[in-house]
Amino acid sequence: MTVTNGRRVTVGNSPLSSGQFQTDPRERETAPPAPETLHSPITASDAGPGWTSRAAGWLRGFFALPSPLAERAPAVEQILDYARNAPWTARTDGPLRAAGVAFCWLVAVPAVVALRVAEWPFTRPSRLLFTALTVKLLAELPPVEWFTDHIVKPGADWALWLFL
Known part of the structure; x- marks a missing residue:
């Protein structure tokens, strides 16, 4: 048991056991930072990445293909939430x-729903077996x-003629 500022410090009222820290007017002693000189070398990592590497990183992130074997597909509500609120x-x-948001409602959601039904x-x-x-x-x-x-076969023939 110790005495601090005229108070007894016990397990029940110590700052570490109660989850609260006492404010102490004394500054914590730390080592002074290393002095900077005019002759310190500047490297490329100090200046940060150049605009070409930032642009390349953005393109890689924008055109990255999804990994269907490692990631779970988002729900339709998550896709809509992304269109409404995400920082794109x-x-x-x-x-x-x-x-x-209009693209999401008119293109993305119908396509995702149709592909998930398929x-x-x-x-x-x-x-x-049930479907067959x-x-x-x-x-x-x-x-x-x-x-x-009269509808499906002619439509399929026309689509094959058009796209192939």
């Missing part, structure tokens, strides 16, 4: 942010057969 532009309002059957064998049987049974119905023959 300096402001949280204005025409650039509005264009980004991904769903391939995540488990039972889902793939459902498509086969629906294809036997006369309206679906007509739709396939």
